[in-house]
Amino acid sequence: MYIFDLDGTLYEGTAHFDYYAALMKQELPAEWQKAFERDYEQMKRGEHAVKIGTAYDTEQDAVLELDPFTSRITAVKAWNGDELDASMYTNGPQEFDFEQIVAIGDGWWLPFACARHYGIRDCQPFYHETKRYMASEAFQLEKIEGLPVFLKQLSEAVPTVLVTNSDAEDTDRLLGELDMRGIFHKVVPSAGKPAAAASLFEELINEFEHMPQSVTSVGDNLMNDVAPALRLGMRGVFIGTSVKSGDRLEQAYTMSEWMEREKHRISRYAR
Structure with missing residues (x-):
């Protein structure tokens, strides 16, 4: 079984x-x-304390460096990169x-962290405005x-599931634009990842009666x-940079790139 993310994947x-x-900058x-703008551009290049794979404490204005597979903190840093007491x-x-x-698992959270650091308390209106832009002809x-x-x-060949944090309406619109409606065996919108990811994955494993090691989660976050997939004994495919392949991780x-690599394996799978 394959579990796919939507946005960015x-x-x-x-x-x-x-x-x-x-x-948000204009506010x-x-x-x-x-x-x-300087901090955001540094974030995108991976040259800032806040980068993909870290977490940001909005109350302490602190950056948490993490072991991505255990979610344990390995270091705490200030916005400028100085070490802090963990x-x-x-x-x-x-x-x-x-x-x-x-x-900070994907590109959505870099602007969020930057905005919160500079004093914008509520990012939701700007997120919803961006989603409206993405639904317009201009995008x-x-x-x-x-x-x-x-x-x-x-x-x-095998069951496929879409699990996304986008709401049902946005998910359906995106699948329509991408010519992917009706492809997945199940679509789970408003998934609440990462907090609910492990429980959702466990539910899907049970629902489709698969062993964890035969299930692959594919995403850019x-x-x-x-x-969460690796911690449950599943396989994971990370679409992005700065992560090395290893045991159960691709x-x-x-x-x-992954699609071309995976094509030759499809015939091996049976439902």
């Missing part, structure tokens, strides 16, 4: 993240806007939410050539899609 591009960031005083945080796996301890999804055909072939720079 089944289509490509980062223009919507930049649009989200620009909306700041003029003297802060250049600093916001004793205020748990020694066990760190719990994430969408407000205080935020997992074009970067489709992945051949992916709908590949997913249909895969779904004819290390903490949402991959780390990394691909793009979905197209």
